[in-house]
Amino acid sequence: MNPPSTGQAPQTPRNRQRTRADRARQVAEVLRRQIASGSFTSGMLPDERTLIADFAVSRNTVREALGVLRGEGVVERRQGVGTVIVRRPFEHTLERLTGLAETLGTHGEVVNQVRVAGLVRPPGDVARKLDVPVGGRVVHIERLRLLDGVPLSLDLTYLAADIGEPLLTADLAGRDLFGLIEQSIGARLGSASVTMHAVGGDPHTCALLDIPAGSALFTVERLTRLPDGRPVDLEFLRIRGDRLAFRAELVRAGGGAR
Structure with missing residues (x-):
């Protein structure tokens, strides 16, 4: 006997909800590549509001992505200044x-x-x-x-x-x-x-x-x-x-x- 239909599509790889960690990893990867290519000539990343709009993600996702880059020693947060690039590959x-x-x-x-x-x-x-x-x-x-x-x-x-x-x-x-x-x-x-x-x-x-x-x-x-x-x-x-x-x-x- 077949189970009753729920009316919802099965969770396939194409429509499975991406986690915040997935989105943060994507943001970090793109930023890492931009840093390596010299995109941020000021030596600083854009502010959180700009990154949220650019990547169409939440504030928490942006902060998690910046945390990944900080953990790698690529950027650091400076009070009153912003997110500064400290190591550029x-x-x-x-x-x-x-x-x-x-x-x-x-x-x-x-x-x-x-x-x-x-x-x-x-x-x-x-x-x-x-x-x-x-x-x-x-x-x-x-x-x-x-x-x-x-x-x-x-x-x-x-x-x-x-x-x-x-x-x-x-x-x-x-x-x-x-x-x-x-x-x-x-x-x-x-x-x-x-x-x-x-x-x-x-x-x-x-x-x-x-x-x-x-x-x-x-x-x-x-x-x-x-x-x-x-x-x-x-x-x-x-x-x-x-x-x-x-x-x-x-x-x-x-x-x-x-």
Whole structure:
């Protein structure tokens, strides 16, 4: 026997009532993106009344969204002033092969603390990716990178020996590796393969980056090649998730919609 009809539509994913937490998360995500792109040039968020009208949500939802951003250390509430942006993640494009200082130099001073620099016998996977013969060596460089004095990333780099050895006496603290490589070889680099994912940072890395253990990090593996396709630079970057946002313009490939 079928149950009596209530006259109401079943609660499907399309018509289920969104919770205030859902709406607050959406507001926080949009504001976070606006902050990263530099939309609020005054350094402050609009007042609550403006945000309520803009997002068509309640005051409590706006306050919950601002609480999310405060918890992330992105904004803080100052009595008599308003909601002030205290940490703005900077954008790094994925469309061009650029070094960190090339991309972020206009936002502040990029400084590199060189922790390791020398010839080493590479791990097997590194040797394979750089086409290093058995028994061969590579140059290993590890740098802690800071933007305006605040840690941004921990970069582990392996370079083909003939490319890397001339750089051991170069200005590793003040220059991007890409620029140093191109200056050394007298030619431009060619292309790179990039793999990126997010992880909770281990205690040692987080301590170096001055963030709590378990904080979100981007881990980036980038294999850079010369124009002839020869791999010369393998990097493993661990980047603070609260300080950098990646951006790209993508074009949908041809073919009909399904």
